Amino acid sequence: MFEKYYNKLELKDQRPPRLSEIKITGAEIAQLRSRRKSKSRMGMERVMGLSVDQKLELVQKELEDTKDEIRHMRANAERDLQHHEAIIEEAEIRWTEVQKEVHEFEKDILKTISKKKGSILATQKVMKYIEDMNRRRDNMKDKLRLKNVSLKVQRKKLLLQLRQKEEVGEALHDVDFQQLKIENAQFLETIEARNQELIQMKLASGNTLQILNAYKSKLHHAMQMSLNLTKEFLLRKELLEKIEKETLQAEEDRAKALALNKQLRKQLSEFRAPQVMIYIREKIRNGDLEKTIRMWERKVEIAEMSLKGYRKAWNKMKTTNEQLQAISGPGK
Numbered sequence: 001m002f003e004k005y006y007n008k009l010e011l012k013d014q015r016p017p018r019l020s021e022i023k024i025t026g027a028e029i030a031q032l033r034s035r036r037k038s039k040s041r042m043g044m045e046r047v048m049g050l051s052v053d054q055k056l057e058l059v060q061k062e063l064e065d066t067k068d069e070i071r072h073m074r075a076n077a078e079r080d081l082q083h084h085e086a087i088i089e090e091a092e093i094r095w096t097e098v099q100k101e102v103h104e105f106e107k108d109i110l111k112t113i114s115k116k117k118g119s120i121l122a123t124q125k126v127m128k129y130i131e132d133m134n135r136r137r138d139n140m141k142d143k144l145r146l147k148n149v150s151l152k153v154q155r156k157k158l159l160l161q162l163r164q165k166e167e168v169g170e171a172l173h174d175v176d177f178q179q180l181k182i183e184n185a186q187f188l189e190t191i192e193a194r195n196q197e198l199i200q201m202k203l204a205s206g207n208t209l210q211i212l213n214a215y216k217s218k219l220h221h222a223m224q225m226s227l228n229l230t231k232e233f234l235l236r237k238e239l240l241e242k243i244e245k246e247t248l249q250a251e252e253d254r255a256k257a258l259a260l261n262k263q264l265r266k267q268l269s270e271f272r273a274p275q276v277m278i279y280i281r282e283k284i285r286n287g288d289l290e291k292t293i294r295m296w297e298r299k300v301e302i303a304e305m306s307l308k309g310y311r312k313a314w315n316k317m318k319t320t321n322e323q324l325q326a327i328s329g330p331g332k
Contacts, residue, residue: 093195105129108129132209136205
């Protein structure tokens with residue numbers, strides 16, 4: 001009985017453990033261990049007559065099995081721990097990205113909407129923000145898809161190597177587990193570095209968008225200033241044309257004034273003062289004419305007054321005559 005059990009143990013020891021056999025749960029390991037212990041107890045009860053060397057060899061074999069189980073449990077626990085750590089790290093990175101996006105949205109969009117409610121500019125800014133987010137997500141999706149493809153290729157290579165090792169019959173020992181652990185740590189460091197690069201790229205992209213928006217605002221301000229300067233240029237051009245017309249008119253008036261001044265100067269140069277006696281005689285004659293004019297004006301006033309009296313008497317006589325005719329008419 002002992003020899004049969006011992007031969008089975010030797011066959012199990014000669015067969016190399018596979019990775020699929022290593023990936024078992026803790027409950028299955030505990031159940032397997034309890035089964036082995038129960039079998040070992042049954043074997044010990046049945047072979048009470050074994051020698052000390054045989055018992056020692058059997059105990060050593062049981063100890064090796066227990067160590068293998070502990071090693072397998074430790075490997076599974078480390079794998080689960082790394083998996084959960086990766087999930088937690090991914091959640092933290094995602095939470096940081098969400099907080100950053102919320103902060104950027106509040107900074108770029110909500111402030112603008114609160115200042116300009118119902119304006120077309122606020123709506124356009126929201127739509128532009130959504131388009132930028134979709135574009136960045138598409139770029140991120142493309143990068144992750146390429147990375148996923150590369151990881152799948154790497155996984156296929158590793159599976160092919162593992163299959164080749166299983167076919168050849170190589171066994172995975174502690175050194176292999178340590179090597180895989182080191183490679184896993186290196187991959188985690190690479191992923192962390194790539195995540196940091198991604199965060200830096202996102203920050204750079206956000207800064208670039210802010211700078212772009214600032215330059216767009218400056219460009220809009222410059223365009224408005226250019227339009228204002230163009231309008232002012234047209235107004236000043238019209239004013240200049242008006243001033244030129246006024247200048248031409250002023251030149252013409254100046255030429256006319258110069259001609260008139262020249263004519264007056266010529267007349268002034270040709271003017272000769274009359275003699276004193278002639279001047280006195282003309283003055284006396286002018287005084288006589290003024291007296292005659294005043295006399296005739298007085299006569300005209302007297303004649304007008306006489307005319308008014310005559311007209312009044314005539315109207316009175318005419319009225320009396322009309323009354324007499326009116327009285328004599330019915331008597332006939």
